[in-house]
Amino acid sequence: MIPAPITILLKRLPHGAGLPPPAYATEGAAGMDVVSAVDAVLAPGARAAIETGFAIAIPPGYEVQVRPRSGLALKHGVTCLNTPGTIDSDYRGEVKVILANLGQEPFAIARGDRIAQLVPAPVQRAVLDEVDTLEDTARGSGGFGSTGR
Ligand SMILES: O=c1ccn([C@H]2C[C@H](O)[C@@H](COP(=O)(O)OP(=O)(O)OP(=O)(O)O)O2)c(=O)[nH]1
Numbered sequence: 001m002i003p004a005p006i007t008i009l010l011k012r013l014p015h016g017a018g019l020p021p022p023a024y025a026t027e028g029a030a031g032m033d034v035v036s037a038v039d040a041v042l043a044p045g046a047r048a049a050i051e052t053g054f055a056i057a058i059p060p061g062y063e064v065q066v067r068p069r070s071g072l073a074l075k076h077g078v079t080c081l082n083t084p085g086t087i088d089s090d091y092r093g094e095v096k097v098i099l100a101n102l103g104q105e106p107f108a109i110a111r112g113d114r115i116a117q118l119v120p121a122p123v124q125r126a127v128l129d130e131v132d133t134l135e136d137t138a139r140g141s142g143g144f145g146s147t148g149r
């Protein structure tokens with residue numbers, strides 16, 4: 001069964017006027033592609049918070065993840081540095097995409113270029129229960145490659 005879509009409110013900011021809102025490129029796309037509101041050039045090794053020209057209000061109990069586009073990553077080495085970026089449901093500032101250029105060439109972004117994708121997700125919160133001992137397991141404290149290659 002396909003879960004019903006949640007409603008996210010989107011407020012267009014003045015410098016984002018005229019830009020297309022985030023949108024699904026295909027019927028089955030998981031992410032809504034989001035476009036840049038600015039022209040920018042990312043030098044090799046550089047990072048920047050790229051403005052999108054909108055703010056959103058996500059319903060309580062959800063987040064929006066900001067994820068890279070694989071085409072930009074593969075062709076240009078351009079990715080979201082903090083992937084997946086987290087948009088909190090109580091954030092009302094401008095959504096920004098933290099892009100990093102891990103490639104060898106400068107990467108030019110034009111206003112209107114699709115730079116990332118937004119994926120809403122339910123958030124499972126937790127309460128922490130501080131204890132003196134934790135139940136033992138076969139793994140124990142092994143990790144970071146302890147099971148081999
Ligand atoms: O890719 C991102 C990541 C975050 N944000 C905004 C929305 C998010 O709700 C807020 C805070 O993000 P996060 O919690 O990841 O950053 P922080 O360094 O912990 O900042 P803060 O102390 O404001 O929570 O910044 C974006 O616009 N784009």
Ligand SMILES: [Mg+2]
Nearest residue numbers: 086087088091
């Ligand atoms: Mg935070």
